[in-house]
Amino acid sequence: MPTDSFQQKVLQIVKQIPPGKVTTYGHIAACLGNKRSARMVGWVLNSKKYNRDIPAHRVVNRKGLLTGKMHFEGSNLMQELLESEGINVVNNQVVDLEKHLWNPAETL
DNA sequence: TCTATGACTCCGG
DNA sequence: CCCGGAGCCATAG
Numbered sequence: 001m002p003t004d005s006f007q008q009k010v011l012q013i014v015k016q017i018p019p020g021k022v023t024t025y026g027h028i029a030a031c032l033g034n035k036r037s038a039r040m041v042g043w044v045l046n047s048k049k050y051n052r053d054i055p056a057h058r059v060v061n062r063k064g065l066l067t068g069k070m071h072f073e074g075s076n077l078m079q080e081l082l083e084s085e086g087i088n089v090v091n092n093q094v095v096d097l098e099k100h101l102w103n104p105a106e107t108l
Numbered sequence: 109t110c111t112a113t114g115a116c117t118c119c120g121g
Numbered sequence: 122c123c124c125g126g127a128g129c130c131a132t133a134g
Binding site: 024026035036037038039040041042046059060061068069070071072 | 113114115
């Protein structure tokens, strides 16, 4: 499929997430125009999990919960990466999600 | 073409 | 906020 496939759009946005910031599947999906497709965002990352150019660890669900943690290598890699960027994570959940929340629409 | 799947989200209780 | 149920949509087989 052409470069404008859903996956390409998602990857395009996720790559632009700045360090120390996080966003939700819903926000990304909304930026794509289909805010109902939040599930697809995670599905794409799952398929591209071997591509380290994509900071998938900065993508969490609307609660700030690290839902994709289990899909990462090891058991706490995702949390380590977030903490390394200055984001505090407790019990697989981002603290002060709104504080670190990044709006994809701003960059675009 | 149809069915199954999923790193989600919304809604009502 | 937690729980159960329903909706949504792209991709794979």
